[in-house]
Amino acid sequence: MKSSSVPTTSPAASPAASSPSPPSVTPPGRLRRLAPLLALLVAVVLPWSTLRLPGLFEGPLNSPGTLQLLAVCLVFAGLALGYDLLFGRAGLLSFGHALYVAAGAYGVDILVSHYGWRLWPTVAVTVLAAAVLAALLGAVALRTSGIAFSMVTLAFAQVGHIVINRDPGGLTGGEEGLPLSSAGLPAMFTGVVNTVNLYWLALAFLTVVVVTVHTIDRAPLGRTLTGLRDDERRIAVLGLSPYRLKLLAFVLAGTLAGLGGATYALVVGGASPHIASSELTLSLIVMAVLGGAGTRWGAVVGGFLYAYLDQRLARLGGSLPGPFGEPLFVLGTLFILAVYFAPGGLASLSSRLEPLRRALRPRPAPDAI
Amino acid sequence: MSTVVLLALTGLGLAALYFLIASGLSLVFGLAGVLNFAHGLFLSVGAYAAWTVSESWGAIPAILLGVAVAATTGALVELVLIRPLYTRHTEQVLVTVGLSLAGVALLQSVWGADARVFPRPAWASSVVNIAGAQVPADRFLLIGAAVLVLLGLLAFLRFTRYGLVIRAGVENRDMVSALGIDVRNAFTLVFAIGGALAGLAGILAGMYFSSISPGQGASLLIFAFIVVVIGGLGSVTGAFAAAVAVGLLQQFVNYYGTAGAGDVSVVALLAAVLLLRPAGLAGKAAPA
Amino acid sequence: MILKINNLSVRLGGSHILQGVAFDVAETGVTALLGRNGVGKTTTLRAVLGEVPATGEVLFDGRPALGRATHRLVRDGLGYVPEDRCVFAGLTVAENLRLAVRVPSPDFDLVFDLFPELRKRAGQRAGTLSGGQQQMVAIARVLLNPNRLLLVDEPTKGLAPAVVTAVAAVLERIAARVPILLVEQNLAVVRRLATDAVVLEAGRTAWRGRAADLLSDADATRSLLGVGTTAGRH
Ligand SMILES: Nc1ncnc2c1ncn2[C@@H]1O[C@H](COP(=O)(O)OP(=O)(O)OP(=O)(O)O)[C@@H](O)[C@H]1O
Ligand SMILES: [Mg+2]
DSSP states (O other): OTTTTSOOOGGHHHHSSSSSSOOOOOHHHHHHHHHHHHHHHHHHHHHGGBBOOTTSSSSSSTHHHHHHHHHHHHHHHHHHHHHHHHIIITTOSSSHHHHHHHHHHHHHHHHTTTTTHHHHHHHHHHHHHHHHHHHHHHHHHHTOOOHHHHHHHHHHHHHHHHHHHHHHHGOGGGOOOOOOOOGGGGGGGGGGHHHHHHHHHHHHHHHHHHHHHHHHHHSSHHHHHHHHHHHHHHHHHHTTOHHHHHHHHHHHHHHHHHHHHHHHHHHHHOOGGGGGGGHHHHHHHHHHHHHHTTTSSSSHHHHHHHHHHHHHHHHHGGOGGGGGGGGHHHHHHHHHHHHHHHTTTTHHHHHHHHHHHHHHHSSOOOOOO | OOOHHHHHHHHHHHHHHHHHHHHHHHHHHHHOOOOOTTTHHHHHHHHHHHHHHHHHHHHHHHHHHHHHHHHHHHHHIIIIIIITTTTOOHHHHHHHHHHHHHHHHHHHHHHHHOOOEEOOHHHHOEEEEEEEEEHHHHEEEEEEHHHHHHHHHHHHHHHHHHHHHHHHHOOHHHHHHHTTOHHHHHHHHOOOOHHHHHOOOOOHHHHHHHHETTTTTHHHHHHHHHHHHHHHOOOOHHHHHHHHHHHHHHHHHHHSTTHHHHHHHHHHHHHHHHHTTTTTTOOOOOOO | EEEEEEEEEETTTEEEEEEEEEEEEOOSSSSEOOOOTTTHHHHHHHHHHHHOEEEEEEETTEEEESOOOOHHHHHHTTTEOOOOOOOOOOOOHHHHHHHHHOSSSSHHHHHHHOOOHHHHHHTTTTGGHEEEEHHHHHHHHTSSSSSSEEEEETTTTTOHHHHHHHHHHHHHHHHHSSOOEESSSSHHHHHEEEEEEEEEETTEEEEEHHHHHHHHHHHHHHHSSOOOTTTOOO
């Protein structure tokens, strides 16, 4: 399956994509390269701000409610980019990504809450387990391709969802979910005043995903993966095994999902069957496509915005008329519109606006931010 | 013995639901190449339409209305959403994904997220004694409907002009166009047929479970997907055989094993079939 | 001229396969479309039919053809006999033929006159026919309806010599009533049927003129087609 209309390079991607490095780094180019670092810096110091943004957030930026909302957005930004390693880069339309997210979340939750493990070893073991699970199931699923691959991954994930719902041995808490017992957690992650630490944790997770995926983008592996997406035969001709490459991508994405699931369980204080559902995978697809699948920052932006809108709309729900009170109605409709009118996602919108921006910029002065 | 009979008939009833959903999905996929995530929505639309009028109209007119509304929904989805993305299969799948999310949310905003009690005709609640087993009559309703639909579909495919076009199109769409046939009309038709059958499945499922909810379609859909893949994409008889296998396996293992083991064994069956026969039971190679 | 192609350009999977093909097809007789393997002959036919996205100009019967739906062009009389036959393997011979019918009085007389074999095998699944028989079905499908032009892609590919001769004879009879654009690797067949010839090379038209002129020029044939004039398909 080829995601034909997805542009492989966006303006943001061009510095890395043009492998013979550009002769001179122009000020806007350097700015563009520094922008992510600046954004990270802003995000790190944000909890010290008491700024109020009425309409956007209910409390000031450093209020626990706002920080929690932002933390969830950051986790989904990371999950979406991890998924895009599969979908946008390797062209694998997996419908079962939720399974690895759930493995991470429930793994941490169960080991900490039921068995009283300490947090950090738990996270390490859980993420490893998610990786092994992805390797085992990926090895089977990747024997198929195209739609059959989507179906098999969907079916595997469905098993996870069913098992979690059935509450085997009272481990998962069934439909109610399993609250994370705070007794086993380090003090810095418990209590409302420590929400800020969860925020930083989510930010750290996102940073790990971004660094991992962007490193892969730049490495030969990244180019091979996109080559695989565009034409599998070409890669096979090079003497590489498409199967092993795809499996590698699948395991990497599964590992990142496991880490994201673990982070998510900490941020929201537990795990519920929803994160194992096919709906979660579908929303990851929506995030990646809305933002711009296969681009550097598309999935991050898409995941962040989706999670933000999802939470805000749910909170505003009652006050909006009819179906607009349902977050999924708004997001699903937005998504359909995006597939038609902005096939490259938000990333392509920004490239369409580029000429306009250039025209508006008076001269290429190194203007301050 | 009586337990086995009851389990077998219940499993076949479940198989009937799977078949009703899967046969349409399979035709839509085989002909138009669209993996339709919105198929579960057709099911719920049919069920809610029938539910809305069932009090005042009575059972049979309500069923007919539900089926008609679901068929219309299917045809409209093809005409408005799928057709403009002709041959761009990934985008088509994405659109149906978006539609399944938005559609279920829309149903929720109209009828609420909670399950509604679905009225069943009195005779459907009666029991029939077979080999010592007390079998609820609704099982026979499901099985009978599925068998009728199977025969009707096969007759349609074999003896009508559109059936011929659909069978040929499942093999090679481009060649059908190259014979001067507007194959897209057949796409609309299979979406309408798929919608109608899904709507029927939704209504029957409502009677079977005595309730309907906006998310019901989605949960049945996943097993229908499995049936489609096991049966071979585009094959109606394959879907029938696979539905029977899946329904019986699920029912028996769920009863004799631990809860949920039946669902897991269905997925294991899927994995086994795909590894042994990647094209499914009935053969058409799964297009990439 | 029944078909006029100008500056036809096709990109597929990132490669520029046709880069300005130009030639005409006469109102009568057979025009041979030649060139080495993989040069883009099939792609040219598919572009004319609208099966692959193309730019440039194609006039069929004086009307622009690019951008029109395949089935409409076919209904206007553009018959297509594809490479590798593409019969519907799961359908019977009779069903294959019935599917192709789109006029009230299809010419079954002509079809069964040319291919009496098909009448005998009406109930057989097309997938179980021999290659030659499948080719008969593929040709019969287009002959049931009236045509203004036939696009025929390598009808003798993979057939035994006796069957090649039979197919060539059939095409010769058909060519007496309707013009044919014929892709053919067997130069003996080309010599027998073609009045005009077009040779593609590197995505462009490299030669156009009378078929006899091309085939009598051993050097041109060798350099353009990579074969001696007496050779058939490797
Ligand atoms: N869908 C496609 N995607 C990418 N490349 C394609 C596609 N279809 C054809 N090609 C390439 O286009 C070129 C021309 O193919 P085409 O089938 O038109 O050649 P041909 O002249 O008919 O060859 P032959 O004599 O072997 O039949 C080939 O190199 C082929 O690999
Ligand atoms: Mg060819």
